[in-house]
Amino acid sequence: MITDTTGFDFGFLLLFPLLYAETHYRFKYFFSLLSQTEPEIIADVPSRIEFGRDLPVLIIIKDAHRYPVTIHEVLVEIDGLEILKKTMAEKVSDPFRELIFKVPSEQLAPGSVKITVHIDYTSGKGKRQCTSDNHLKTSHDPFPVVIASEPFPAFDNCIYGEAHAHTCYTTDQVEFAASPQNTAHLAAAMGLSFFCATDHSYDLDDMPDNYLVNDPQLGKWHAFQKEIKAFNLEHPDFCIIPGEEVTIRSGDGSNVHCLVYNSPTFFPGSGDSAEKWLQTRSQLDIPQLLAEVEDTAAVFAAHPGEPTPVLQKYLINRGTWQPADCMHDRLDGLQCINGAESKIDRRGLDLWIKTLLSGKRSIALAGNDAHGNFARYRQISTPFISMSENYRHLFGKWRTGVYINENNLSVNSIVQNFKSGNCFMTNGPALQFYLVDEDKIVEMGKSCKNADAIHCNLLSTSEFGKLSKLNIFFGDISGYREIKIESIEGINGYSFKHNYKLNQHIENGYLRMETVTEKGYRAFSNPVWINNTD
Numbered sequence: 001m002i003t004d005t006t007g008f009d010f011g012f013l014l015l016f017p018l019l020y021a022e023t024h025y026r027f028k029y030f031f032s033l034l035s036q037t038e039p040e041i042i043a044d045v046p047s048r049i050e051f052g053r054d055l056p057v058l059i060i061i062k063d064a065h066r067y068p069v070t071i072h073e074v075l076v077e078i079d080g081l082e083i084l085k086k087t088m089a090e091k092v093s094d095p096f097r098e099l100i101f102k103v104p105s106e107q108l109a110p111g112s113v114k115i116t117v118h119i120d121y122t123s124g125k126g127k128r129q130c131t132s133d134n135h136l137k138t139s140h141d142p143f144p145v146v147i148a149s150e151p152f153p154a155f156d157n158c159i160y161g162e163a164h165a166h167t168c169y170t171t172d173q174v175e176f177a178a179s180p181q182n183t184a185h186l187a188a189a190m191g192l193s194f195f196c197a198t199d200h201s202y203d204l205d206d207m208p209d210n211y212l213v214n215d216p217q218l219g220k221w222h223a224f225q226k227e228i229k230a231f232n233l234e235h236p237d238f239c240i241i242p243g244e245e246v247t248i249r250s251g252d253g254s255n256v257h258c259l260v261y262n263s264p265t266f267f268p269g270s271g272d273s274a275e276k277w278l279q280t281r282s283q284l285d286i287p288q289l290l291a292e293v294e295d296t297a298a299v300f301a302a303h304p305g306e307p308t309p310v311l312q313k314y315l316i317n318r319g320t321w322q323p324a325d326c327m328h329d330r331l332d333g334l335q336c337i338n339g340a341e342s343k344i345d346r347r348g349l350d351l352w353i354k355t356l357l358s359g360k361r362s363i364a365l366a367g368n369d370a371h372g373n374f375a376r377y378r379q380i381s382t383p384f385i386s387m388s389e390n391y392r393h394l395f396g397k398w399r400t401g402v403y404i405n406e407n408n409l410s411v412n413s414i415v416q417n418f419k420s421g422n423c424f425m426t427n428g429p430a431l432q433f434y435l436v437d438e439d440k441i442v443e444m445g446k447s448c449k450n451a452d453a454i455h456c457n458l459l460s461t462s463e464f465g466k467l468s469k470l471n472i473f474f475g476d477i478s479g480y481r482e483i484k485i486e487s488i489e490g491i492n493g494y495s496f497k498h499n500y501k502l503n504q505h506i507e508n509g510y511l512r513m514e515t516v517t518e519k520g521y522r523a524f525s526n527p528v529w530i531n532n533t534d
Contacts, residue, residue, distance in 0.1 A: 038123035039064040041134040044374045047394050048146040050191045051110045055103040058182055061092050068093040073120040078113050098182055110149035114142035137387040143375035152191045153430040153459040160399040161194035164335055164367030169199040169224045177372040180240055186374055188238050190396050198243040198259050202273030212275050221266045239409050247271050249285040254319025257302035262415040272316040280317035290330035298419045303338035305348025326355040332363055332419050339368030339397045357480050363526055366425035370395035398427045421445020421526040428464030428521025432457035433513050435528045447529035454500040458515050465519030467491040475510040506530050
């Protein structure tokens, strides 16, 4: 997703390691089999919607200021049958434009379906049609979508959201996404109640029309804050968490990312922005940022399990979170699941567990680092030559479940529950996990001196499969080891309640749980801490 240019700037170096699906960039006087003289036209739909909700169909048109276009018709098919047709004469000459349409819920039936979006348009080449997108080297296949017959499994006062996503305010050499408003519309159709708009620090401080020029007045960041605040006031049933993905210096001096939620202060971070040649030192290191964060904000390490591509390491000094980086007092936790392959997410989980065993009371969140990518992720495979597609990092694929007080859907409520740890990570089942200490309930993220029993409540649906396994772990901080103290297999039901009596004396540690369904969907609790020496 590299912004148009015919000149030579440092941004081209990012093309090779990042490989976003922007196709207009090429080296001056250099060939590209992906470039064409018309704007990018990209359709997207949620990968899942709940039965009874309308299906939103989003179309993004990018770079029409260089290549004006007229949209004549949008035709939506489900399993090959026409279900929506919109005729228009929409002239587009903006750098970025969105069109959104809705397929009425009464035309949708539960099940797994294939959504096809055909777009008729006129560009400089005359009248044309594209399916799914107008990229030259993509499949143009239908989008796989689940129309769920049941809502996400959830206990009382549990809501779900996406903890790491980008919007159109992330616009630079390599990236773009949908507006906050339309991202929220698609998220709500999925059954989510919130998402965190965590746009890059090195994008939020740019001039709106030039990503290589910084704006000392921070007009883009202020517009971002204002737009989200206005949306939340107008939509009490959905919440956008204003955030920022800040580039900061780790303990070894490399650039890592952290997620800052609900801060009224902008934090600069441009070390890996590729905006200026060889300037790869970010403005703040981890302790400096944490010292300036307000109590109303939360700070989490972003995707700490992601490996660093070789070119990013050497060209823009990107690194990875190390165990020592995760131990800072004011760091609330880790976004340790990032919607990718299981081995990468396992690295993030293992780093989180190491942090817990070191005595740090660290909270875990799940997100996807989605840059749009609702139904399919498109990326350049070989620069200037080929593209590929996959279904990783889809918006809402992994979710954070948050327990809030009844009728208190708000930015502050969600962020404070992030900080307190009364939340869990899942791509399917729901869980409740708490201890009982002398008839007192101790929720996730809290601590107690003693515990009499562990309570685990699990819930799934046919969409995610019957519950299969439950594991309970004790983290022994004194011995720096995590021990599985209970394992139940073959649950074979959609709901399960388990009360485990603690016969052994436990101190100076934590308890947490994991569950998996027969279809392989998982959920992870946050810890409950036990320390009878407090």
